[in-house]
Amino acid sequence: MFVITKPNTSSEQIATLQAMVEDLGLQTMIMQGSQKTVVGIIGDTKHVPEGAFLNLDFVECVKSVSKPYKLVSREFQKEDTIVKVRGIPIGGKAIQIIAGPCSVETPQQMQASAEAVIAAGALFMRGGAFKPRTSPYTFQGHGEKGLEYLVEAAKEYDLPVVTELMDVRDIDKFLKYEVDIIQIGTRNMQNFQLLKEVGRLKVPVILKRGMSATIKEWLMAAEYIAAGGNTNIILAERGIRTFESAYRNVLDVSAIPFLKRETHLPVIVDPSHAGGQSWMVSALSLAAIAAGADGLLIESHPNPDQAWSDGEQALTPTELKDLMNELRLVARVLGRDLGQRNVVPVSAYSLDKTTQPLAA
Amino acid sequence: MFVITKPNTSSEQIATLQAMVEDLGLQTMIMQGSQKTVVGIIGDTKHVPEGAFLNLDFVECVKSVSKPYKLVSREFQKEDTIVKVRGIPIGGKAIQIIAGPCSVETPQQMQASAEAVIAAGALFMRGGAFKPRTSPYTFQGHGEKGLEYLVEAAKEYDLPVVTELMDVRDIDKFLKYEVDIIQIGTRNMQNFQLLKEVGRLKVPVILKRGMSATIKEWLMAAEYIAAGGNTNIILAERGIRTFESAYRNVLDVSAIPFLKRETHLPVIVDPSHAGGQSWMVSALSLAAIAAGADGLLIESHPNPDQAWSDGEQALTPTELKDLMNELRLVARVLGRDLGQRNVVPVSAYSLDKTTQPLAA
Amino acid sequence: MFVITKPNTSSEQIATLQAMVEDLGLQTMIMQGSQKTVVGIIGDTKHVPEGAFLNLDFVECVKSVSKPYKLVSREFQKEDTIVKVRGIPIGGKAIQIIAGPCSVETPQQMQASAEAVIAAGALFMRGGAFKPRTSPYTFQGHGEKGLEYLVEAAKEYDLPVVTELMDVRDIDKFLKYEVDIIQIGTRNMQNFQLLKEVGRLKVPVILKRGMSATIKEWLMAAEYIAAGGNTNIILAERGIRTFESAYRNVLDVSAIPFLKRETHLPVIVDPSHAGGQSWMVSALSLAAIAAGADGLLIESHPNPDQAWSDGEQALTPTELKDLMNELRLVARVLGRDLGQRNVVPVSAYSLDKTTQPLAA
């Protein structure tokens, strides 16, 4: 940590500052420039009261050298974290696609959704039972009933599921229904109580980036979960808020290579929320994979026009399948591949409903 | 609601759209321009599936006429809402100042804080018992113990208190300690479960604007509380996130006149978090009052250099008092005034500790 | 165009508005909702004084149906514009790579740069003679001398060149040196005088997006050039300014599919300025191509460590070549290809310096 002083700071003032630092049990090192003096602080600066330095009127600014996140940083762990979900790896060479509807609506819709996911060759299904909605007057999700529909449909096809947790009081339900991956949504990225609670579990967590969260804040949110003991964390970029209003959000593709360097956690992308329109999903998905993402979280629906929420951004089963094929080609020329399952035709599936073995 | 079509849309396509609308029990009205056709939809469009229209390939966009918020809008209620807290009005002609430390630290610090609040002439005290902190490794607040310290110190001086609620599971504690105003912090502005819960109470709520929340999202968050039956809502602008990094946030002073026109709820400003530096607080406070704010939420501390959090933005007791005097002058020339109490010298206070009558 | 009134607007007020519209020679159509009245305005609304409507106190807002840009819109021209530069197409199926240094420094550096461009298989060279620099105290470019070095090196290898124009007074020099493509930089995107002047030329123009320009403003800037008669316009996305400061800018990959739908102009991407760090260039380049970009504008330098400007974001000759190979693979699986030249080994080039035929 450095304290940079204003020009013409006297040696008495510097001495005051040094004394403050030494009182904290830390050492100083002085670097005298032509105009400004820089006081380096050596030692564990975690509990240094920066505010007290900033309140000194001869201090211009304080700069930190160390990063505020530890456990999730690449400095702490060099190798990629691979989160295993029922044996399927997220992170590493395989790229995993998670598809399914915005909201869980009916058992029939979930069954059709699961069939479409299987038909497209994706290995995970998503679906929202508890829905964070901007308006109190719109459909808020079926709640526990939604979990039931989701899990039941997924079981028939042996699909691990992802669904969003919004309330600490619902954790027991998530455990009861054996949700495979808990999603923390963009509006809850800094709901620290929720982060602490999922940090106590072993269940993998998809942590979506807050709509305007910096990378640093996002990694600090992940650090909350990791600090609790749960390091099965998957980061999900889902578009950021900018000045542009032509599309809902701007997919921050720059975040992908940056995160791959800065953290060992897997990074996936939600192209559906980023663009907010189904016709943008394909381009954004391809871009995400080309930039190095470890997976995608895509909204699909058996019949988008009838969707109870976000129908304009959902892919049809055919669009989903076509996209998967394109993604596979790009993944392969870049030395990766989409995660694979012992693919069984949907008709066969529909007939015998036996549990299928999964392979990454 | 309007659906605007692309150029060269055929009359058959328009007919398809009309049929979709009529199936919903609504009426259409066609406006034929030189290039585009506009289909107006008349009736209650609350449940219209916009996505289905957007998925038609001849549709360019859908525009809404009505506002998504009702109860909190000026259209719904013309007169200003005045939130009464132990008889003190927030909203209306008087401008109310809430001051106090970022974190509740010790009984002594809270006592000194309360004395400073009284000495400055402010009518409310703030202090955080549950602290949302970016890092899991920093002080997270004393929790219930903090509520106790806060409330005890406030009682001695008969100061109503404001403190932040982060977790639905803590509501009982807030009721037990009779917290006068519950604050929903910037990171929880779209924690819909929390909003629903405080919507069920009668306790006044300060709803801080999300760091990057649009006015519309903010009012929709207030609508969540109002829809639950609690209309004792105070909006607090606290600076927004922009591209500028020279100061922590940009105080959105433009929001003040905009909100006063758009909603009947009182609007206050937090100049401390907006600037993030104590030397900016005075200018931002004056600007907020001049722009029409109904109050301020200011961080002050008996000894900012020793503060456990946010010391760099806290005012000293003297600075707080000086600022109050400036604010009063500006308020008066603009036809308003700071809320007043039968002011009793701090020394007298310290001696007899009797409960004082409050007057706005 | 629609004028939406506030609730409880009287029929007399509506009549006033209708009269205003009819005085302008336009027709109105009234749509009466339950609360608000909408007045549609039919006819050519280009010169309608929106301000006068907004100043009526019963008017809530005015919404426009038509787009402000015409010539550059997909509505105006359905087929893709293909800009031909010495026979090489920009737009269409081939993807073109433009590479070269930030600044033109010396004849030797430019010769080495040209060799690297050829060796990598790119068809265009870039290099800045007039440099827009944030600080008046840094290298401002060699000016006309720079044009000379650039053009001379390029001629030897028969490489068409791209270079930035900052000042209307320099146009004659650009014509004298026969610059193949004129670049309008991000800071001049709304330098309307400059846009008007290049609109009078026939030389192709790369129009970079302003750092915080909306898509609409960007297309309006292109419209300035097109309105002057020059439709040889190439749009270049180069990263936008957001709240994130971990990297210089955020590459707005969402803009690519959006622009391909909204305009017929070719769209290229500058991954070097977007990321600001050479190690990000590869991921961003691949993402851009995967999302559908028609080309890339990449900074490369024979020796980045010695570059006079932006060395931290320049690729070495080897990195450039490796990236080209990856880009080619991705382009091909997506049904496109990089533009090709009858490739001749650099050594041969260096020996005989004859003009090579170009092929796309």
Place this chain on the structure above:
Amino acid sequence: MFVITKPNTSSEQIATLQAMVEDLGLQTMIMQGSQKTVVGIIGDTKHVPEGAFLNLDFVECVKSVSKPYKLVSREFQKEDTIVKVRGIPIGGKAIQIIAGPCSVETPQQMQASAEAVIAAGALFMRGGAFKPRTSPYTFQGHGEKGLEYLVEAAKEYDLPVVTELMDVRDIDKFLKYEVDIIQIGTRNMQNFQLLKEVGRLKVPVILKRGMSATIKEWLMAAEYIAAGGNTNIILAERGIRTFESAYRNVLDVSAIPFLKRETHLPVIVDPSHAGGQSWMVSALSLAAIAAGADGLLIESHPNPDQAWSDGEQALTPTELKDLMNELRLVARVLGRDLGQRNVVPVSAYSLDKTTQPLAA
């Protein structure tokens, strides 16, 4: 300047870095932390090639101690700069109001505008002859004819004028018409050629902040002008671009105290462009003055409904006068005052048209 290395950097690597620095004739100072090493660079670091350091793979980042702007910084000059325009001070204790229409339209409109400015008690008139317009199809200003109308109307009332310069080729016209203050508009804040040219003049310059310019970029733009020898610079905050679309821009009121600390130049505010609606001008103007601004640039028009541009944000003569009265009250309680002229009733003015003496 500091170079911060990644963890586990070897002593050989540090030695390499030291050698590079010493080759530049500068000294190093090593600070060994528990994980990272920090290499301080002592001496004149203006020409240090940061990129070369960043390209070293053991370097994490480079941080600068000194500010990139010199002449305009408070460090360079402690006392406030007071720009004198025909004897009237801008900066210092007096607050100056500049009012007038967006566009110069007709001689009659300018005469009426001047009368309104005088009647309100403002000391300067604005009016645009060269208009930067987003669309090529809207009114672009009268050009030189506009300068003539502006200056003629202003002369009758002895009002100094402010008008915008967009093109280096127009400078002679600005000098010929003796424009008192040249405005550099928001879109030209980084038109470096234009900045260099006005830097060669003695005429005072209002430098508007770019719509998304950081404070640092803005001060660097001012540095361009100052470096040319012209230190008669007035900074004008005019609202910044953010995610919020409820109003045109967000007035960055936080910039005012920050700039007053960081630079010695006067700071004024344009509340009209910031809000984009006439009903917001009053609140924003009061906020700006309360926050410490040295003046305002307000759009007013004899008849806003008939304005050729920006009518929705222009004040009427009566609104302008009422606002001036409010501003005066706020200025006075804060120890300042509006600049005063020996006020003469407009009627008298209209009668004899003699030149009036000006007093600040």
